[in-house]
Amino acid sequence: MIDYVIKRGSQMIIVVLLALTAVFFLVRLAGDPTALFLPADASREQIEEYRHLLGFDRPLLIQYTEFMTNAIQGDFGQSLRTSEDALQMILARLPATFQLAFTALGLSLVVAIPIGIITAYKKNSLLDYLGVSMTVLGQAIPSFWLGLILIFIFAAHLKWVPSGGGGSTVHLVLPAVTLAAYSIARFARFTRSTMADVLRKDYIRTARSSGIPVSRILFRYAFKNTLIPIITLVALDLGVLLGGAVITEVVFAWPGIGKLLMQALLNRDFPVVMAGVFFVAMIYCLINFLVDVLYAYVNPQIRFK
Template sequence: MGQYLVRMLLQVVPVMFLISIIVFVLVHVTGDPVNLMLPETATEEDREILRAALGLDQPLYQQYFVYIKNVLQGDFGNSFHYGEPALPLVLERLPATFELAAVAMLIGIVIAVPCGMISAVKRNTVLDVIISFLSVIGKAMPNFWMGIMLILLFSVSLGLFPVSGRGGVEHIVLPAFTIGIGLAAQMTRLIRSNMLEILSQDYIRTARSKGLREVLVVGRHAFRNGLIPVVTIMSLQFTSLIGGTLVTETVFAWPGLGQLLVTSVNMRDMAVVQAAVFIIALVVIVCNMLTDVVYRYLDPRIKYN
């Protein structure tokens, strides 16, 4: 395992190098940032002076070398929209996104695990049909529509939760449930299908033939072996939430990384976009490594050679 993690860490270098190239190219094909930073009344001389000050008058390969040098020092440049360094601005918003993603994932797990197991154990019953129907509906509903409906019901009509912002526990309930319901719907279907496959295995029939109670058979033997695909989807969903909660964050004005990214893209604030993409990439890599560690814990038969 130790050697495997070392190899994974060494693979981070070429991955981040490729990401740096992609981000650098995308920044330069989106247009000239000087046109955004100066008013329309600015003269061409003013534009050339600013372009020289930003190093945009140099050849493209020289700009890339300067860009990489600064990135290695943690300097992604200054945000012209917010007027401060880009990386601290991204790191300041990251805890809010982590908080929202973690609570949403917890809600999804709390709903999906029992529903998926019950649906598998009670296969082809009325309860199974109801859970399957609700999971399809939950997956089909867009996040922005779900968020608006929750706001209209629990904020506007009942006045139970605030409409927007980040503060106490009451502020995170609606945005977390908006994301968590969709996650729960997807994981419920996965858990059900995986548990159905496991419950038909020989070792499950052997455990039942020994007279073990159904609760022990399902909980001790079937559930743990069924967690590996669930851990996979949880890892993929959590990493996507770090950079993909922008719709929900925008609906609820949640001050996270997604909302910052949307604003920066609209304003062509590429220093912030570059920093955000790098941070999201690092989070994805770390989550993948942790997922492999969890695999080894759940199934000791898995070897990393």
């Protein structure tokens, strides 16, 4: 187990460093952002002086070396627009992102898994066709369009909930539903597919012929053997959600990491972008590690190597 943790820890470090390296050079393709942070009438001398102050006049490889040296120590610099610590800005948005992501994920699982199990059991019935149609529709609808429709109906017309912002549970309703819609459709469809395969197994037929109640067969025997692929899918979705559901956060003005990163990209605020990439990469790596550990508890045949 210790050897496995060391091995995965080394892999995580490499992945994070590679992600930072790739994004560092990609954001530089947008050009020098110096002029964006000075008045329109700034002289050439003032622009060059500010470029030198920010370090953008140095060779790119030197900038990269200095950045990685500081990043390893947890220093991503200050925001070019607000002069705040970049990593602290990301961490300040963390509670809002956690709140939205876990609410959407919980809603997805509560709704999708029963739909997937029932439609798999009632395969080729009217209920199954209805469920499959809903999952296809849920995956096809763009999240920004769904968000705007929900705002129009429930915020603008019915006035049941606010149209955006954060601060209370009622502000969470529309963005959580919008963010969960795609995951509900995907989880339900995936659960149906894996459950349908398991329900064709011989041991399930034996359990049915033995007179075991259907609910016990579905949830104790069949569903348990679909958990590993479902856990993998949930982990991937959780990584995306915690990384920042950019479109949803922008549509609803939700004060999370996704909205902050979108603003930083538009403003070419490189330190904030890099701090956000670091956080997202770490989240993905940690989730994958925890999922691998969880596999061993779900399936005792799995051993760490």
